[in-house]
Every structure is written in C-alpha cells, then in structure tokens.
Amino acid sequence: MEKVYELGIDVGSTTVKTVILDDGNIIYNKYERHYSKVRETVAQQLEIIGNLYKGQRFRMAITGSAGLGIANASGIPFVQEVYSAFVAVNKSYPDADVVVELGGEDAKIIFLTGGVEQRMNGSCAGGTGAFIDQMATLLGVTPTELDEMSLRAEKIYPIASRCGVFAKSDIQPLLNQGARKEDISASIFQAVVDQTVSGLAQGRKIAGKVLFLGGPLSFLKGLRKAFTTTLKLDDEHAVFPELAPCFMAYGSALQARDLSEEMTIDEALEKIKNAKTHDSIAVGKPLFETEEEYHEFIKRHSRSDLKYADIKEYEGDAYLGIDAGSTTTKLVLITDEGRLLYQYYGSNKGQPLDVIADKLREIYSIKNKNIIIKGSCVTGYGEDLIKAGLGVDYGLVETVAHYKAAAYFCPDVDFIIDIGGQDIKCFKIKNNAIDSIMLNEACSSGCGSFIQTFAQAMGYDISDFAKLGLFAKAPVDLGSRCTVFMNSSVKQAQKDGASVEDISAGLSSSIIKNAIYKVIRAKSVSELGKNIVVQGGTFLNDAVLRSFEQELGRNVIRPAISGLMGAFGCALFAKEKAKEQSDIISEKELEDFSYTSKNLSCGGCTAHCNLTVIRFNDGRRFVSGNRCEKGAGIKIDTTQENLFEYKYEKILEIENEKPVTKVKAKVGMPLALSFYELMPFFHRIFTDLGFEVVFSERSTRDTYYKGQQTIPSDTVCYPAKLCHGHIESLFEKGVDFIFYPCMSYNIDEGGSDNHYNCPVVAYYPELLRANVPELNDKNFVAPYIDINQKRHTAKALSRALSAYGVTEKELLPILDRAYSDMVRYRRGVESKAKEIIEMARSEGKEIIVLAGRPYHIDPEINHGIHKLIASLGLAVITEDSVSSLCSTPDLDILNQWTYHSRLFRAAQYVTTQPDMQLVQLVSFGCGIDAITTDEVRAILEEKGKLYTQLKIDEINNLGAAKIRIRSLIAAIEEKKEREKRKINV
C-alpha cells in the first residue's frame, strides 16, 4: 500500500503553522507569519511541502482562528483550534492538568482534569500576542527586545491588560513620567498573566502540571517567568514543549486521518486556489470616484495653509508652543503675525523630555540670532514635566489650546474635532467659549495609533497604508466599535477575501464612525453646526478626512498644520501673555541639561502612589504619579475639607464601637457596595445584639488581587469585583460568619417611581456564595431584606440569625436605634457639606458636586479623583449631601433606582446654585449609568450648566480626569469673564 502522510495546517491570526506526521511521528514542522495574506501564505507553505514530498499523498485538516474560511471554501476539513490543542495534548502529555495557550489574538485555557473545560478569551483581545506586539511598538522596541528588557526589571507597575487601549493609557503616563522601560516591560508581561488568571480562569485554579503553548509563550522568556512565578510552578509542573508554536497544527494532523480523504499537495493547492469566497462582506462607498475628485479635495484643503517665515532670516519676536501628547511630541515657533518659523511632529519615543530638549537645541542652532523668544507654553500629557524641566512659561489645558488654534483659522468655528494618537476630543463652541466637551471613553480610544499598529502588522508604513485606501473600490464596512473589536472584524474581512486597499479604507471610515456615533453621538449633521474644524494627527490622513466628510455629507476645514494645532494654540496663548523674555531654558543651559529618574512608593497616605522622581542636573526635582501634592514635598493645606474623606472616615470609625456585653460571635461585613452607606445601620443592629462587628480591610489594589481568582464575570464593575477580595480579607481576620444581605429594594427616599438597587448591588451575595469556595450556608448569612419595613426586617433577621437565638422582639427596639443611626450619619454628611459650602463661598471657590454612589468613597474605586479636584482649587461635596435639598425634576426615564434618583435631585439642586457644578462619577460597566448620564446631562444643560463625566475602573491613571476638570475650570472662567463683559457693556 502506498504511504499516506498526515498534514495539519494551523492558520492563526498572525501566522501559518504546518506539521507533517509519518505514522504518528512528526517529520516536518514550520512556522511562518502571514501578514494577513492568509491564502497566499497557506499556498506558499503547501508549495514548499509539495516540493519536498513530490507526488506523495496526504490526509489533511485545517485549524486556527483564521482557517475556517479557507477550510469552508476549499472543502478541506476544519477542526476547532482549542479542540486540536486538546487532542495534541492528550496524545503527548496525558498527565497534564491544565493547558494555557496564548496566540496572536486569542488566549485559551483547557482544564483537563476535574471536569474537562475549555475556555477562550471573550470579545476582548487583551492579554494576547497582538497585545504584546502593540505594547512593544508603543515602547519603540521589538518583542524580542521587550523580552530581554523585562528580565532586568526591578519593579512591577499595575497595568490593565483587559484590552490594549486600557494598557496604553496606563503605560503612556509611566513613560511620560520617565519610568524605566525594563520595569514597564516586565509589567506588561505581568498584565498578560493577570488577564489570563482573572479573565480566563474565572475562579478555577490553575494548578498541577501546566502546559504552556502558542507563539508568545515559546519565544518570550520574560512572559514564561511571569507565568511560573505568579502561578508558583516549579520546573516539573511548568512545561514548555519545544513544539509549542506548532502544537495545534500537530493536533489537527492527528485528526486528519479520520476526517480527510487522501490527496496530493497539488490537488489541495487546486482546491485552495479555486475556492470561492462568499461575498458576505458589507461594502461601503469608494472614497473618491475619480482622480479629479481627489485633486479637487486636495486643492480645497490647501486653502487652510499657514504662512511660513524663514527661521534663519526672520528677526524679531517669536513664541514657542509645545504639545507633549501621549504618543507624539509637537513643537512650533511662530512670529508676531502667526507665521510659522519652525515645526516638529514626531513620536515622543517614550522620552518626551529628551525629544523636546533635542528640538530646542536644534532651534537654537539654526535660528537667526535676532529672534527673541518672548513666551512659551506647553500642553498635553507631559505638560507638568516639560514645564518643570525646561522652564516653559505657561501650561494650558489641551482643550483650550485646540480651540485657540481652531479659532485662528475659522473665527466663527462651531465645532472642533481632534483625533490624536489615543484620544478623540470634540468641543462645541458657543459664544466664543467651549460649551461642551466630548472625549472618548477608555474603551474606544487608541484610534490614531490603532491604524498605525495595524499598518505595521500588515507590513506597511502608515502613510503608504493610508494612501492605499484612497482609491479602494469596495471599502469594507468594519462597524464602529472599539478598536480591539475591530481586529476581529478585519480578520473576518480578510477571510472573506477583502484586499488591503479595501481594509485600509474601511479602517479610516471606522474611526470616523466611532467618532460620530460613539463620541459625538450626533443625531443629525446640523447638530454639529456650520463651521467644523478637524485636527489632530489622524486627520493628516486624507482617507480619514475624506471618510469624515462623506459621513457628514459636508465639507470641513482641515488646517495644513492639523497635527500641530495643540502646539500652535499654545504659541498663540504665549503670544497673548508675552513677557519681555521667556523663562525657557537657554541655549547654554541646554548644553549641560540632563536628568535621572527613580521610582518610589509614596508613604504620604494609604494610597501609596507610585512616584517617579526626576532629578535635574541643577538639583531641582520633579515628582509625578502622585494624586495629591503630598508626595511632591508640598505641604498640604490640612484645613481644607473634602466630603469624600469625611464620609470614608466616618464609616470606618463605626467599627470602633464594640458590644458592651459578652460577645456572641464575630460577624464580618465587607467594606463594599451598599455597606458604604448601610454600615451605620447594620453595625448598630449587630453590636446591640451582642456581636462583634469586624470590617474587611481598606481596599487597595492587593484587595482586588486577593479575590480576583473567584470573579466569574470580567465585565462587571470594579466596585463589585473588589467584593471578592473583601470576603477573603474577612476570612483572614478570622470572623465566625459574614453577613451580607440581598436587597432588591434600597432605601425609599420618595419622589421616584421605585427604589430598587441595581441588579449587581442587589444580588452580589448570591454570586459570592456560588463562586467563593470557602463560603457555605453556615458562614455566609445572606437574607433577603427590605429595610424600609421594620417588622419584616426584624422577622427576616431573626430567622437568619436563629442559630444565635436572636428574636424578633429583641430586634424591634434595636432597629429603632439603627434607623436613627442611619439618619444621623446622613445628617452629619449634610451638615458637613453645609460647612464646606460656606467655607468655599467665603474664599470665593467654586464648588463641585462629585456625584456618584456611596461606594465611590472607596479610595481604590475613586483613585483619589476628589483629591485631584481639590488640588485644582475647588471644594468637593457629594450627591447625597445635597439631594434632599430639592425635589425630583421632571424626567424622561423611569426613575426607579435609589442611588440614581439622588443624582437627578443633586443635578436639579446644582442648577439653582450659581457657584456649583456637577461632575458625575461613573464606574465602567455600570449599565444603569448609560441611562442616567444622559438624563443628568439634560437636566444640567437645560439650565445652562456644564456637564462633566468621569469614567473610572481599575485603572488609576487620572490624566483624562485632569483634562476634563481643567477644561471645566477654563469654561467656568470663560463664562464668568463673558458675564463681566456683558455687565460692563
């Protein structure tokens, strides 16, 4: 009988792997990147094999995330990739317990013992090979270099790996603050491990003999190290097979015998080449129908060019503007008349300080000696560092800088949209001031840099890649979700045979749709106004610009210096505030300019901020990473009170009161969710019943890590996730049982349609009981209670605590006291708020109602946003401190959640107070806030108030929050000035 080989082909998201078996033994394997040319690469690989095994016959099977299309079209059998891995592992490592496999865009875990279970990453592509590639690009190194650096790390920073975009916003500030790249590299790997442990394992322990598969795990030593250390595996239990990258191809080869008919390579090639792709891809309109249309477009936009002047010839005053953005650095030098003397736009290479110092040296060396720099101004993420390091005169909020620049080109501009490397910013302009700001939320950011990363992944330079899209005949419709999701849309389009041109055009249009539908959320074009100015580096891309015009159906203005608008606005600002001579670092000082950076953990308070201390050669130092001014060595004004801290301390204080009688038992209460408001109530009940009440620890990042193994849903809000750690903390404290009631209903404060808790707050105890293995019916008391009804509450509690002989009768008087305690706590908050308001008014300060939910007082949840706001010279109070001061306004929604109905009343109250503003704090993943935020905005805006929203989750980077708050302050000031002018007229 003629010999028949088995061939396994694994078509992954970034690579093609092939394995040939002869009688079950591997005789050939190969690993090749496909750069999205899936079909071509597969064909190539087959040709290579065909040459090696001329005329031989094979049975073959395809596997892998990008293999399905080819398999379906060619009729070669397809095997699900995780199943392939499963088969291969069973064959070669029958004693393995768990398999962890990281691929290009997938992450998978297979539990083999104790109930076979296979898991793939959800709709998020975080924690995968693509994520690591993206991070390497961000650091300006190759993945191999990243790996080498990680081995020299000294410390680990917390980085979110849920999705690349999140991680970026964690890493960028670290880079800007000068953190060591070695440490960041190791932190990136640690983030991948955390993602795998919490996101994939979801409560199941990764233990026993663990097999690690996939490309990244076989090539990256640092990643291996992070996994083995975190999972506490020794060499015997952590297995890294040599064949790891080709393991799934091996698995599919093993199955080929049963699935496939015999064929020669030529026959297989024939099948693949002739395979028809179905035309299921949605197709958009071409960007330009004709070449002429394109030229017309180019001509129109060249009208918004800036005039230039020669830096070598010009003599006189000049103004310097710097935009130290998140990924790029921009510099301009302009003349009195706004002519451009010098411009620079480039990557900050993770070292903005070095890049800017370099460019300044260049300016000094080429400029005419009679140019006097009279003012300088900086904006962007690196503002503070640059200002401190290089003696820049002014700092400006990004939003204001952009408006100034836009107004220069179009004095009656109505709407500005700026798409940068990582952010989309939109401002509506009314009465010559910024009226409302829309920023992209963490999940949809990364727009500009996404195209860039994508271009690189496909093997193109960004500008070439963008140009390809201009004349695409059938741009792919990729939807408008966050960029990480787009990855899989692109994958699908490729599978369906879309060309690189079509994908390039499709990506441009996606970014635009993201901006219009997600960030601006415009219902109609007319809403944006007549005069629209677009800017930001991403709009330098003609395809993106054209997509925008197409989507809006109207022409917009793109200044030729679109990417430099922030810097240009700064230069204009510097001109307005011109001095005799700018304080900026001189040519001579620049010669000796140098600095060192060091990382410290601040001991100022429990937040333990990661500080980066930069010491300049002249002895000055700059501290960043701190939320308050304490770490920067500035003495804090202790007289200033902040309602967030007041509430938090008041709740914590409660624990000190212990029962006077003999202690019946130790009851634990987690410092989480609704307990942040109901602690006075439940503590009183249990203390007076004779129980010692023990609170869980104060939340920190470690609290989260403690419980992350038992979190079953990775998209639930961070406050809920923290509960798991608090339960662990209570066990550590040795409590006899934990009390955590389920409550469909919250406190009825009246004036609303109902008084529910949100589903998560209401029933989280049910989830905890089902997922925390230590919990059982004895040590977890979770009765259903509606605390609005005294008799019922007494009955329910006596039933739940019957083991301790608690009776309904003894509870009734205790409940009276508990209700009073709850009211007293609330009154305390309200009168403290009054004090703070009066104090602020006497000092002429603006007052911010930082409106969220009771658990937002947890420092691990709010990340110190209240401190940040206070440090900007504002007084901070909370929503529950003013919500009883007015009645519910007319609403257009069903007002049925207690916490949320306070927001509406607080917003209504703010509209009656000229010196108050409301800032809404929203936890990522809070579905109910999708309804409340629009309503709160409507209440405020109807009465001419500004609306600001801050979205928070486990990421503790406050950069975006700071921009919003500062923009708010700028807008308030602008408004005040306008009113002053009105009065003067």
Next chain:
Amino acid sequence: MSERVKKTIFTEEMKKDYTILVPDMLPIHFKLIINILRTYGYKMELLQNRGQRVVDEGLKNTHNDTCYPALLVIGQFMDALKSGKYDVNKTALLMSQTGGGCRASNYIHLIRKAISSQFPQVPVISLNFSGLEKNPAFRLTVPMMIKLVYAVMYGDLLMLLYNQCRPYEINKGDTDKMLDKWQNRLAKLFEKNKFTNTTAHYRAILDDFASIERSDVKKPKVGIVGEIYVKYSPLANNDLNEFLISEGCEPNVPGLMDFVLYCAINVVNDASLYDKKTKLTLGYSIGYDVLYKFQKKQIKIIKEHGVFTPPHDFEHLRKCADKYINQGVKMGEGWLITAEMAALAETGTENIICTQPFGCLPNHIVAKGMSRVIKQAYPEANIVAIDYDPGATKVNQENRIKLMLANARV
C-alpha cells in the same frame, strides 16, 4: 415628563388609520399576536428590517453603553421611520415594558427620547400588564388578554415542534411549510373565537408535525437560554437557531410562557420574601395558578402523544432554581436563567448556550455567576456564554459555539 421630550399619546382617533410597528423579537409568537390584535382593529406590522443600517441608527440614537436589545429595537424603529415605507404621520410604535429593576423597563423611555427630536408626532405605546403607562386607545381588555395567553401557548408549541423537526426533516422545507400552515390556521381560529379547545388543536398540531418525514440520526441537543430578547430574536443573536441547525444540532429553546410565569410568580415571591402582601399579590397568585395549569395541560398532551419531548414544567424549574439561587433574584430574567440551565443539564441537554447582551447586569449574577455551581452539580454540562453587541462579530461568536460543539462530541 419634562418639556425636553415630547410625549405623543396614542388616541382613539389614531386607532383608525395608524400603523403600529412591532419590533422583531419572537417571530413565531409575534405573528400570532399581531393577527389577534388586528382583529381588534389595530393595524400592526412586525418589523423585518435588518442589516448594518439598523445597528448604525441604534448607535446614533442611544447611549453607547445601553444594552444591545435597546439599541437594536431603537435602531429598527428609526430605520423603519426613515425608510419612507411608512407615513410617519400615521405610524405608532409598540414596545413591551415590565417594570423590573433591570434597565429593560426604561426601553420605552429611551425609544421616546430617540424619536422625539426627529419624529415627535409618533406615539410610543407601552405594552404592559402592570399599569406602568396608560394608553387610552390601546387598552388590553380581558378577552384580548385571554387570547394573548393562548397565543403564547400555541407559539411555544409551534416553536418546540419546529426545533424538534427541522433538524431531522428529510424533505427540505417541510417543517417550514408546516409552521406556515399552522400560523394561518391559528390566525383563523382566533378570528372565529375557536381557539379554546386546546386539547383538540394541540393534538392536531402534534399529529401534523409528527407526519413530517424525519431521519433518526442522533444529533446533539443544544439549549439556548439567556436574556429574553437576544435569546429569541434572530436579529439580535445572528440567527443562532438556524446556525445550530446548520451545524447539525437540535436547538432546544425554552418557551415564552416560562417568562410570563416567572414574572407572575415574582410578585407572589416578593410578598413572602418581604412580607408585603398587596391586592396585586392575590391577583397574580390566581393568574399564576391558571397559567401554570395551562402549561401542565400542554405538557401532558405532548407526553401522551409520545412523539416529541415536552418542555419543562415550571414548578420543576422553580425547584431547579432553589438548588443554586434564591427566587428573590428577580431582575431581568433573574433566577429563571439559572433554573433553565440546570433543568436542561439535568435532562440530557448538556450543551447550553447562554446568550446575553454585552455588559448585561443581571446576567453577571444569574448566568456567568452561576455556571460554576451548575458545573459542579453536572460535570458533563457544557455551558458557553456568548455576548452580543454591535461590535461582536458573527465569526467570533460562531467560533465559540463551535468550540462548545467540538466539546459536545468528546
């Protein structure tokens, strides 16, 4: 209501010549229901528009973090109103409303917000049984309600039989023809008020479906549970039912009556959990008993007939829930999802797809939150949670389901 959003009331006047648009949620049931309402003089139309435009309209007109069902319903309405197919001055929209603690109770408000700026003249009608909103010209009378209940029962039976025949039919199209036939017959029976003799009708339906020529290949059964809209709506779940059939599976989709019974019993449960008995409690309690008897009767007839597998008995579902979760978890589909998963696993449908909108709040607790304990009880259970949202691609979802199916054959 504030002055920001205009609320147009559906009046008696409008009843005459307005077309009422209904979102595409349960194709089989809604067709029956629409036919019934037509006999009461309402011009109804089940929306069938799909595609990217529906999603885009949804994204444009709702908050992005709003759940997918709301986004699709609004997208479908907006797309329809803009399509030019309807006279927007003679069109109304119908949406169901439950009033539970989940976001879904707010859909109607979100719809109103979305349309008010562009189509302020279009009335939005709330279909609810709890008196949340009153529409003078759209009142459910007792005879109407009775018919709706029967429609749900017939719809559940048709859906059940369809799923048990379609994967096995030998002559392609037979099952669909049979479904059409009974949709039409039932419409006539309702029109002539001859729908109450359920025993005879159920048997006739069973006989008819049993007459479809079917192969006896063994196919894996795959249960579909989850958030009610994505569970049933082919628009939302990317034709999940069809996909499963094409993959050689038999879908097993629990019926709508379970959800109705769930809503009714929750009111009764609340009374005992929180000691608050109201007038409503008694009404719901009686209603529950009547409906439960209906369901039991249907199950009995299917059993007696002997060809098809009957659905789960609701009291049995409640017992299943009690093993893992308190019936106090009543927001969204609440404990019902946990119960359905457990009941499916228990009766040999070990492969379960739990459909949920991305970021669905109750599902954190009742679906993802309960998989661990269900798996502990049934180690063979093969549960996969699939998220649906405008960005999730079909290929990703199908890949995940395929992984589950690969497992199903282990």
